[in-house]
Amino acid sequence: MSTTTTNGSKPAPHTQHTVVAIVEDKPGVLMRVSSLFRRRGFNIESLTVGHSEVEGLSRITLVVDGESAPVEQVEKQLYKLIDVVKVSDLSNEDMVAREIALIKIRANNVNRHELLDIATVFRADVVDIATNSIILQVVGDEDKIDGLIKMCEPYGIRELTRTGRIAMVRGTKTTTVHEAEPEKIARLHASQGRRVEGELPFASD
């Protein structure tokens, strides 16, 4: 599985679809999903997997090249897998889509300050620093990460890794298999320090 292309080039946004699949957390489920894409000839731009808010369910976020197959077919074929519980296409939703990149750059006493300035502009964090290198961690959409990579290239990128896109619909609507949070529980969560919807800063926008 490839993550987002690292050379900064990517298809026009309208051909990309962000599909979220809620899947049973069972051995082989990722193989089932990836094998389906291979044999049906659907191109994956990015695939990420992690736990969801429900124990026993994982959440797969796929970025699919809509030119390679009608996204409706992708969704239906995914849903046919027994271990896939729910499939949603977030593309037409107002969504937050993010990925993380770690970038190891050649850095010395001469140019380190310049790199730190660039990092500040992109709100990237310095997560490691050594005599001849630094590692930047950046969170954002693909364009932002591509932009930072481009700025770092002249200094010499020694190593790069990206997580691929994860996404979530804004507002109360969810992509989970459960009903929306009951009001009582929502209040409980709020009392424990979670910020109420609408107050969240969209930090990287």
Add this chain to the structure above:
Amino acid sequence: MARMTGAQMVLESLQREGVDTMFGYPGGVVLPLYDTLPQFPGMRHILCRHEQGAAHMADGYARASGRMGLCLGTSGPGATNLVTGICTSWMDSTPVFALTGNVGRSLLGKDGFQEADITGITQPITKHNYLVMNAREIPLTIREATHIATTGRPGPVLVDIPKDVFQETAEFDWPETVSLRGYKPNVEGHAGMIRRAAELIDQAKRPIIISGHGVIWADAHRELVELAEKANIPVITTFLGIGSFPESHDLSYGWLGMHGMFYANMAADAADVVIGIGMRFDDRAMGRFKDFNPTAKIVHIDIDPAEIGKNFPTAVPIVGSAKNVLPRLTEQVKQQSRPDWIRWIDNQREEHPSLHIRESRRMLPQYVVRTLYEETQGNANIVTGVGQHQMWAGQHYFYNRPRQLITSGGLGTMGFELPAAIGAQVALPDMETWAICGDGSFQMTLQEMSVLVDEQLPVKMAIFNNGYLGMIRQWQELFYDKNYSSSGISQPDFCKLADAYGIRAIRVETKAEVPLAIKEARAYKGPILLDFQIDQEENVWPMVPAGASLAETIEAPAHELAR
């Protein structure tokens, strides 16, 4: 609850799911299961001679009876030999349960003797599969697997069990219900869509129903007749849909596709509304997609939502079982007579009678099939291999009930006929069962003749012997300048071979002997092989050349009709 070994749990669970017959072959890692088998006298085990045979037998059993078929193989080669059969079931959506053993848990992934990652191998060709790592999971797994195989769009499942899990002891905990949150087939059909379909059918001037295998598996053939009769809609079937609508019915116009009837192809191409029921608009049926009847509006009724819109844009999609959808559709459509449209198709059939068999002194294969039809009064179950003989069996026998023709359509698996006929005969012991065999196709699985002898199964084998891989030769003749590269095939003396197995055989060399041989085979109580020395270079017509559209269907050329 009781403590049981894994092997006992497997057999107990299968029995609770109604399985009483298994087709299998023993091997090292399934020995614990075979050791336990005598404790379950209600479970009949039929010993195949190659696991591919076991998988086809389970498939034939399922197709003939409508019940799930079960095949069993050991790890490694036993499991991989099942693969062709599993894929055959997958392509034709038949409920087959494949049970395999694997090496002990501590050896999994270590490339131990006879280890194969069979769940990985069969992942794309099963509806679902399982590797069971604890004996206590066996009852639930078998329940789930059976549920998946037999509901919604049926399909094969595979359950792989390591040797030491068969031997492990645990509490047998039978789950009363199965609930899979990722698997909830929608059988009902959307009321609004059914209404729209009814409106479209009412307005249609030239509607046609294309009925498929799904109608048979939904057990909806009566409901289909009611719909067709009320709205006077001509019905054609897909190749696998043969039998889903009685071919003797006035509204039946045969089947469409690459070797379908000329008038069926023309009707599909001329229709203004195409109602596909339990079928998947496959390329062999529809010809070149982009040129299939571009003005037709498509109503697609299928239980698998992924089939809708896969190959053609659909005007009215209805996801549901034909069993539920058709009565509601019948209720809502208007009674109509459509005389002009029906006359148009009748004229096509009169002008292009695809099923006419010409007078000839040669033993034409079409004549053999037709004679079989007449001798059996159309009542036999027909099981075919793959190739020319398969097409002739589909064309020149007439089928009036579902499950009467058993054939590998989607995967086109040569060698299917004999083992599938064995499965069908086991499922329906009193049914006259004919395996129509190609001389090439038969040689792929002929070792299963031993099973006929072991189990005393009265399967009638009719070999269509033309000394060629006939369909290959036909393509080479028509599209490769008669370059008959590797299509001439030598064969053993099939009669001597049958004799060696202890099976009676008759060589049929002239046309005059055909009805006599068939009569004799029917009168004989046991298995029998008829070796029909058919005309060598007969071709299957009509034909839609590969990559052509249905409108380009070609009929038998004059020089061939003069032969």
